[in-house]
Amino acid sequence: MFNASLSRYIWEHTRRQQLWILAIVALSMIPYYMAFSLPKTIVNGPIQGDGFETADATQTFLRIALPLPGADVLVLFQGITLDRVHMLFALSGVFLLLVIVNGLFKFYINAYKGKLGERLLRRIRYALVDHVLRFPPATFKFLKSPEIASMIKDEVEPMGGFTGDAFVSPALLGGQALTALAFIFAQNLMLGGITAALIGAQILIIPRMRRRLLVLGRERQLTARQLSGRVGEIVESIGTIHANDTTNFERADISARLGRIFTIRYDIYQWKFLVKFINNFLASLAPFIFYSLGGYLALTGHLDIGQLVAVIGAYSNLPGPMKELIDWDQNRQDVEIKYQQVIGQFAVDNMIASDLHTARRTAEPLDTPLAAIGVRVMDDGGVVSLDHTDFTLEPGEALAAIGPAGSGSETFAELFARQVWPSSGRIVAGQSNILALPEAVTGRSISYAGGDAVLLSGSLLDNLTYGLRNSPPDPDGRAPSPSRRWQLQEARRSGNPDYDRDADWIDYDALDLTGPESLTRHLLEVLDCVDMTRDMQDLALNSTVSERDYPDLAGRIVAIRGQLRTELEQGGLAELIVPFAIEAYNTEATILENLLFGRLRPNSALLDPSERTAFFRRLLQQAGLYDRLCDAGVEIARNVIGLFADLPPDHPFFRQMTFMSPDDIPTYQALLLKFDKSGGVPTEQDRTMMVGLAFEYIEPRHRFGLLDTDLMAEIVAFRRFFHNAIPDHLRPVIEIYDAGRFTDSATLMDNILFGRVSQKYRDGADQVRSAILDLLQRQGVFAEVLTIGLGFDVGTGGRRLSAGQRQKVALARALVRPSDYYIFNRPLTALDNRSQDLVLTRVLSRLRNADRAPAVLWTLSNPQMARHFDRIAVFEAGKLVEVGTPTALEESNGIFSDMIAS
Template sequence: MTEDSPGAQPQTSSGADAPEIDRSIYRYVLRYTLRGQLFLLLLTVLTMPLVYISLDIPKRIINQAIGGVDMPDQILGFGVDQVSYLLALSVAFLLVVVISGALKFYLNVYKGVLGERMLRRFRFDLYTRILRFPSAHIRRTTPAEIIPMITAETEPLGGLIGDAIAAPAFQGALLLTYLSFIFQQDLWLGLASIALYPPQMYLIPKLQAKVNALAKTRVQTVRLLAGHIGETVQGATDIHANDSGRFERAKTSNQLGRIFDIREELYRRKFFIKFLNNILAQVTPFFFFSIGGYLVIQGDVSLGALVAVLAAYKDIGPPWKELLKFYQVFEDTRVKYEQVAKQFEPENMIKASILEDQEVVESLKGTLTASNVSYGEDENSQTVSGASFSLPLDTHVAVVGGAGSGKSHLAGLAARVLWPTAGRLSINDLDWSEVPEAVPGRRVAWVGSSAHIFSGTISHNLYYGLMNSPQNLDPKTEDKAEQRRLREALASGNSTDSAAMPWLDLAAGNLSDERALLEKAIKVLAVVQLDEDGYRFGLGMHATFSDQDGMRARFLKAREQIRAKGLEFVAFDPDIYNVNITVAENILFGNPDDPAFYPDRLPSNPLVTQLLRDAGLFDDFLAMGHKVAATMVEIFSGVSADSELFEQFSLVSSDDLVVLERILRDTTDAAVSDLAQLQEADQEILRALVYRLAPARHRLGIIDESVQQRLLKVRGMLRDELGSDNDSVNFLDAQAFNPGLNIESNVLFGAMPFGKPAVRETICREIDEAITAAGLREYVIELGLTADVGNAGGRLSSIQRQKLVIARALMKDPDLLVVDEALGPLDFNARSQIIKNVCEFMNGRGVLWVLETPALAREFEDVIVMGSGRILEQGKSEALEQQDGPFKALLTN
């Protein structure tokens, strides 16, 4: 059910050129769905004769087939008697009902599809407009306000859009059909049926206007509450630090109270309208029974006609109520639509033409020139005032100044993330404010003081600046699913680009292939001193490979080098119990592929349970678990539930303690005979504690030498039972690379010792040397790039986030790099070294760097000194340092 002809080949669109949103919901609907609405009207017209026929046939059945009056002698040339005529009319009635129902089914589905397409278009248009918001408006708007507008507040539009014309047309046509049938039976009955419509049509719009005003106020109040909740989430730490929770709760309570008052008034007014409709609707049957009964008695109307009229009036109620309901829903939705559309039309929006796609972007050469440029986020303040400068795109310039000097906004103007409110920025006479976003987006790199990290991997963020060349499938593809995706995207006015396809524009980064991309990524990470972090991330990753490059042999070579260093005491050995890993891991001595063999599920694994019985450990595990439980309750008694001790000990949680205390109360002593009386679930809980024990970490003295030897026996029995080649456990093998172990554990083929930091440091150093000697360091960094950064980079430190953003900028090979105090979290020496590295990387290309520390300006050729929004001084850094002036004053202070 699409508006496109099946044979039509889809065109393509990125959706960046979405037109303005109409303030009128009907204009917006008709602009995009006129063809579909007309088709719905056609379907509606086709159903009306069937509705009329469905009303007329029962009358004929009563008067003619059953009453025997005016019955035809034949139908379609076939003779009929009273019974056959009754059967023919009954079959005809059933057939009409089925056809009418099928048409209604198709009509409803089509309405749903039409509505969802428009809802998809509207949400996409709103999202596209977010990308056009001026930065000042973005700073004043919270995500908690914007997100519900695009998601929750637009949801009712889907149902309304499909019904915008079809519902009133269909219900109105039904109503007219029923009324025409009634008028055909008798004029007075017809007049009686519509007598109360005029009062309703006059009163309801006036009452609804009050409801609309309340609905508008409710929407605005809910948005204020959403903003307050978002602010609470972001400022939770400060709320706790200032003990202001009571005040914030009071604010929330007041806002909720305001919403309650509005909704209470809404309910009163909405249900009064419903009450009025119901009362008026029940008055009309009085006229039918009184006037209609009188007419039947007088012989002016047949009983069959009156019954048909009553049946028709019974059917009049639903369409009339649906029309009134549609009017109320439409008015409520119209208010929401207008409120949402208004919020997405801030002043000074970025022109839609700026966002238009540009396939080829030439390198920038020449000079960035500012002529009397000013910038302010409101009429009363200007953070940049009358700034003029020239920046050749092969020089490196530092921008310094105190707080409020306007230096950050000057950098934003140069990078075109801000637009001047006065003056002109240009590159070789090309107006910098008018060029498509593709030009600064691909040829200029911007790094702010708190740049955003996107959810995903390190590589996704590192290559993000190159993701502007979608490798879409041919629009003429024979893939049915892809054809449908393209058609629906076009029908909904969405982007036809597929996010699942490759997007990297290697040519933009002067790269020949993905190998060159990786080499450049490693180089850039080294420039910003993030390569070591990437390497550490890689050590914790798991790897699978086809071994085309002999990777397994190289890893085994690194492992042998570690063994040669005398680190057998941490190594995995099938004949030695490893005290640095848990009992469960020692029993498995491998990595489980079958969930039934996951360490936390071993206590309930039937095979492992039987092996423990065979080794005489099953009852001992119960007694040992009881001892562990008693020790844990004793150690953690009185410790707060959020204490870090639980995580450090990594054996029980605060919730576990409650269960363990109950189990201990149920047992008088630790005798196996007494413990065996516990429920099976409680016994399993106690045994599970033993599975979690790591002797070197927990040091409880429970897993002694004797127990370790018996556990080694269980290990061997498990290997014999499953066999070396099985689908349940991938057993550890010193001569094989194990994908279940991370890189570090594969090279070490052992477990890091607990509580010995000096030994751990030595082992890490040996691992690093072995990996480097085997030529695996680059591969490990490549794996590190696949590490997940968490939501907004939450798994990275602030230093790592800023370094990653600078690396992302350098990956574009920009003609101009603009940095705004991006090294704030680093110390002076680290900042200095990264600046040197970046400037060397950007040799021959432009750099504009807003510095946190004026002394770092010595690393740059030229300096711009800002103060109170104006350029106070500019020139060569060495010359400015020698003369008395603002720059020298900054250095001195």
């Protein structure tokens, strides 16, 4: 895939383009040199009057004649006869034209070289990621992901830049240098010889001196890569670092690494400038010789002065190209080394053959048994995790693998799922080794879920359907859009695949589904099977959706509001919700919410926080509320500090503390002194802080007795004043509550409530929740609400879900796929035993009742659950020790019956 050297790699993939650009460069030389000589013609001719000695003298312009063998010329164009002034304008016009032509050439060449470089860069990066996708599993034990990422992202970057210059630069610069040198030779053989010798010395010495720079450069690359690896490791293991109090050890390690990088870079600078000095010295040695030796020769009459001047003139054209040539060579070696470094890292033995990964829309099922034949799994250190095992997993059977952690039961499951490769022996499907079968077959016929439950960032829907995106859809026959066509063309030119990522990759026929709607039903069914329905409800009710995306749902939610209230009233539960009403203070909401009677849309870029504060403060001041709220804030601070100030900082009561954190207490104590007129005068900012405290106050919760009917009435009156005063540019930022309208920035739950749950009743929130779910169910919006739950963004690695939820989703992701074999490797360890048992029985019954019951291999953490299976395989110390039906094993008084008994 990769050639041994970068130059060859570039040549192989861009040969034609390189030759083309070389031809263009050569062509561009013609106008380039013409533009050089034109100024002289203009100055000498029309301006100074050469050839225009008389007032009415004329010259021919644009006469084109080819010299023929012999003295004859072939005149192609007679030219136009022009007088002096016309000639001046004509020649100046040509000059302008040449400038434009040169500029266009330059533009074309640079753009072309850039395109060439970017294509090659894309090709290399793609090929590297392709390699990662084909690494055997064992490779990943030693890989640090940030190092790989930094190689693919940063280290190959200069190769793209080099591509355009790989062949054009040496040709061009070498040509220029040789021309100048030839001219010197033509003037004087000896001076030519001396110049050639000096250039030779430069060519010999400088690259040799730079070799050390290259070594240092490679070291710099390695250390920088290791640094990114270490930084990645710190981020990933931050919990462990804090738990062990090793932050300072990490600091020391980073400092040591940075020190090493500094030393290398410092060394590089020193060398770089030393080399530069010597190079400059060698380059200026030639003029020294021309002046001294050439001058001496001229004085003694051995050299014509005109010749000497010509040589010196010619030499001045030499150092430029020489320097650039040497720089080019330096750059070449640099990227060459980087290239070899990188491909060395990616050259791994036992890579998965690329034809096993060929995208295929359909794949034949695996209807043969899966058999382990003499498999043994041993790591590099010689630790055997599973010793010589023979076993056949029959189609359609449910097998439990049990054994304590490290007994080999997990490795057993991983082998069948190709998560680990056997070090000896093989896993076969019929006659073929599963590692030699196309991944389209094994990867679809065998579904796997492990306890690590790796989720990808994206929505729940993305994660659940991840296992269905196996191959790009067949082209639908429609002509692609011009921009898409260009994308495809470029992908092919860089050796990238032309799959359309944004197409719908899901093969609904293979799932026996009619389309996206039935897929949603299928997903919700599977989620229910893994006991995720309640979680889905919560996720959905806590999601925010915009009315624009779900106009129908939004309308129905608004309609449900009134119904919910009526039903709660009928059940005598009306007190559970305090609804929002424009003319009534909502005691269960904060003072701020009561003031706004609306919500700020999240991520409002339009809104500058300081502008918001200033605007709101002004309004409160105008309404005469500012001082009252400030007083309330002072009262809150006094109360909170009175309650908590004497407690030791780690006291559990602090958990009940709102308004401020324990660390803020001294700040507020100091503020209180100012407000009590004993420690200075409160500033505007101090007052704002106090008003900020008041904003959070909820009377039934905090019970400081700060709200009287008077203040509540004033706050309610403020609402209309505020709503009218919102300037136009802030209007889109604030959503005002309206019983007849959906609030985009509030959660679905809040939208249905249109009020606050009273905190008075201990189980109030639960009662309201079940009333809402019941209502949604009866209104037929339940499924749509759950669909919104599918849009929940699970966060990086699924971290916004709990560990148990992650495992359930990972299990569901496997169950969503139609497979012949399901391998579950302790998939539910984060759940309690009761839930594990519930999910396990549901999953088993779902799979057993399928049209064509698949085989299940389930590694259990609790042997009691093995009773649900057809057969049990018992592992101990890396060996398969017992196999049989649950009843047979229980009666045999073997290891399994011991496990059950204990």
